[in-house]
Amino acid sequence: MTLQAQIDTLVTPTPGLGGLPLDRSMLGIALRMGTEGGKRFRPWLFAATYDQLSGRWADAPAVDRTVRERVAAAIELLHTAFVIHDDVIDNDDERRGHTSIPGWFRGSTTSDSAVYARAGAILTGDLALAAAVRGIATCGAPQEVTTALLDLLDSTLHDSAVGELSDVRLAIGGAAPTMDDAIAVAELKTAAYSFVLPMKAAAILAGAPEDVLEKVSDVGRSLGIAFQLRDDLLGTFGDPAIVGKDPDGDLREGKRTPLVVHAAASSHWWRVEPHLGNPDLTREEADEIRRALMEAGSFDHVETLMGRHVRIARWHAEALDLTAPIVDTLTSTWDIAGATVPPAPADEPLEAATVGVA
Amino acid sequence: MTLQAQIDTLVTPTPGLGGLPLDRSMLGIALRMGTEGGKRFRPWLFAATYDQLSGRWADAPAVDRTVRERVAAAIELLHTAFVIHDDVIDNDDERRGHTSIPGWFRGSTTSDSAVYARAGAILTGDLALAAAVRGIATCGAPQEVTTALLDLLDSTLHDSAVGELSDVRLAIGGAAPTMDDAIAVAELKTAAYSFVLPMKAAAILAGAPEDVLEKVSDVGRSLGIAFQLRDDLLGTFGDPAIVGKDPDGDLREGKRTPLVVHAAASSHWWRVEPHLGNPDLTREEADEIRRALMEAGSFDHVETLMGRHVRIARWHAEALDLTAPIVDTLTSTWDIAGATVPPAPADEPLEAATVGVA
Known part of the structure; x- marks a missing residue:
């Protein structure tokens, strides 16, 4: 598996109650936008x-290769979560010349809504953060590790x-x-x-x-x-x-x-x-x-x-x-x-x- | 251990690099405020x-009593995280007649700063959310459970x-x-x-x-x-x-x-x-x-x-x-x-x- 495939696995939801497909796909797209690309510098350092x-x-x-890939994916997801929440805190609609996650949510409404931008980005960051912790928890290394x-x-x-x-x-x-x-x-x-x-x-x-x-x-x-x-x-x-x-x-x-x-x-x-x-x-x-x-x-x-x-x-x-x-x-x-x-x-x-x- | 003791254990940081005691204690107080009291209705239902x-x-x-207490604590911490982030999203400085976590951060500055209120509450919610996932991950039940x-x-x-x-x-x-x-x-x-x-x-x-x-x-x-x-x-x-x-x-x-x-x-x-x-x-x-x-x-x-x-x-x-x-x-x-x-x-x-x- 590649790093991106591990990241995708971690942010793909376990099926739950379902419903509300529009908002579900908005969060899915935001998670993909937030986790794709980037320099992948932290996984490299690891x-x-x-x-x-x-x-x-x-x-x-x-620890086999899969364990390491999963830990690397978790480290990258933590970065994703921090970047997204940082953009909410600083109210940044841009990040390095591209639309930030709050900016993307804001732009996807006709009402330019600050509360929707904040909600979308806080929730996307929450999902990335939880996926990071889960990635470590399920990395497959021995229990004490x-x-x-x-x-x-x-x-x-x-x-x-x-x-x-x-x-x-x-x-x-x-x-x-x-x-x-x-x-x-x-x-x-x-x-x-x-x-x-x-x-x-x-x-x-x-x-x-x-x-x-x-x-x-x-x-x-x-x-x-x-x-x-x-x-x-x-x-x-x-x-x-x-x-x-x-x-x-x-x-x-x-x-x-x-x-x-x-x-x-x-x-x-x-x-x-x-x-x-x-x-x-x-x-x-x-x-x-x-x-x-x-x-x-x-x-x-x-x-x-x-x-x-x-x-x-x-x-x-x-x-x-x-x-x-x-x-x-x-x-x-x-x-x-x-x-x-x-x-x-x-x-x-x-x-x-x-x-x-x- | 009581439920509160389990919650306290989960939100007490593992010692890390240290430093910046003022901001560290602000987050510690906010976590305590966010996790103390409440109806504890979800742990009861569990x-x-x-x-x-x-x-x-x-x-x-x-699964012994400790496992169940830890899962109960994690469920309560998830609620804490959602409540705090919800108050950021809705810009609520009050919750049920009390100061909310963003309201508390806002009130603790002389500048009535919206960005500080947002930062403090988003970060406090992040810590509660991560503690919830970690609580489940380390509950001590058999691996497949x-x-x-x-x-x-x-x-x-x-x-x-x-x-x-x-x-x-x-x-x-x-x-x-x-x-x-x-x-x-x-x-x-x-x-x-x-x-x-x-x-x-x-x-x-x-x-x-x-x-x-x-x-x-x-x-x-x-x-x-x-x-x-x-x-x-x-x-x-x-x-x-x-x-x-x-x-x-x-x-x-x-x-x-x-x-x-x-x-x-x-x-x-x-x-x-x-x-x-x-x-x-x-x-x-x-x-x-x-x-x-x-x-x-x-x-x-x-x-x-x-x-x-x-x-x-x-x-x-x-x-x-x-x-x-x-x-x-x-x-x-x-x-x-x-x-x-x-x-x-x-x-x-x-x-x-x-x-x-x-």
Whole structure:
């Protein structure tokens, strides 16, 4: 079975009471839209880590290919659920240039209904989330391995929810986050489920002992933080043609990323603060924020921070022989310079222009 | 262990990466608020059905008290998750006179933030939902029984999501639902998870054969439809002091309950339609709708329909000896007359009053 076939199996409903075919097919289509395509990066990380670690421990549990495919499918479905619920929380009708699941539900009514968009997307995310837990529960590994995976999934869910809630809370203002807070958000909302979960699940299936699980977790955590820092840089400075994302989105939402937290302690903060979180932010105002973030050294600081976390990941991975196959393979595509564009230069101040003409 | 202790165990996070204690405790408090108290009616229905059916089949699986408590806790947690996400969908800051989970998150910020309320409640519901699936997965029953329970949970989730989405879609207008549609919504959004799930899960644990599972499902379905019809009657005609619910809520949301669907085919529809779904509905307008629903015979029709579904439930239950202990015990408290109030009489028309004074 392919990964997609496993995902399809998990989101195909067990026959129940039946009825209401229109709404049933709407949810079915939304689940398919939400689970098809994508980079499949988390299943790759899971499979690559398993390939590296399997065979190292004599008392490893008996897990065949089907077990691993089902766990990989569950990991991808968790991502699907988070993406969909995230789009409901942020009220995003688009995601990377495509219609989001709430946007699709909204567009499928004649009344442009916010409540229907919310309902459709919350319910679709619920079905994906439940399918993810069920996928782990029925993966077919020995009982104690399945229990360990369910425990890992449980801690991942709680950590991710904490990270996501924190991200939203800091964005609405009222708190002045420290750099530690901002890094902790990256760790919990991204590293936990996108890196630690796939890598640690692979290590559990490979029969790794507790101390190795801890080290694998450390690699995933550092890699995940670096990945999120990169995402923050691209979220504000990314080339839309490459990144496929509105470069003003994070600023409009007022996200307190490490980029912004660094600037808050600089003498350029007065140029950033008044516009941050303004849903009607203009391109000119966003460019002014970007210039301030460059001149405050925030861009450079976060890029340095990202490099540091990649190095920490390499350092942890070294002892496990995971540096080249996992850390380097992954981070070799994380080029920042090629994927970002500098902010547009400021318009000449009116006075200077007038002087020039005169 | 008590039911609450089992619930607490399931919602207590497995230790993970840690960090961000404020947001972590917010989610912990919300989970506790969402899972404490309540009528515990679904766990009761599960336990009562199990008590009646257990011991009837020689090849029943070995399930001890702990297994049943864990399944009961999972069933209650599913209800918690649905209630919380329902309050997000409907944007309700109150539920039965108390602050809802989104309302609680909103109230805990100084900025009255809708996005924070939505985030907190969606994430809390996600954690409750995942805990429900995990509760079934780790209930400790023999493997094939656990798989059967997970399949039942899966079909229940899909049916419930379909029913909920349909309920919302019909409320936003644009479709003219038939009475069959309205009954199907009651069946899927309420009967599936509140009646069929607890009763069928109990029957599975009692080792009931397939034909009995079908009959148990029929009892649950009819009981659940009757329960929802009662809820619809109380939702519009209920005495707030008894029901603890704003009697204008369903009308404001424009819910297409069987009550409303019946009226739509009557000569009184013109009195109902203009006000239905108006979020600013006044008490006077709501009373006018209630009078129209009475005079159109819609109240009586739905009450009759409810009685009919109770009789169908009794009929199905008879063959299983579940009539007295389950159906009668449950429905004996479903008094309609004592829990409803007639609509306020219409004000005298201005002309008549003037004539009276003159």
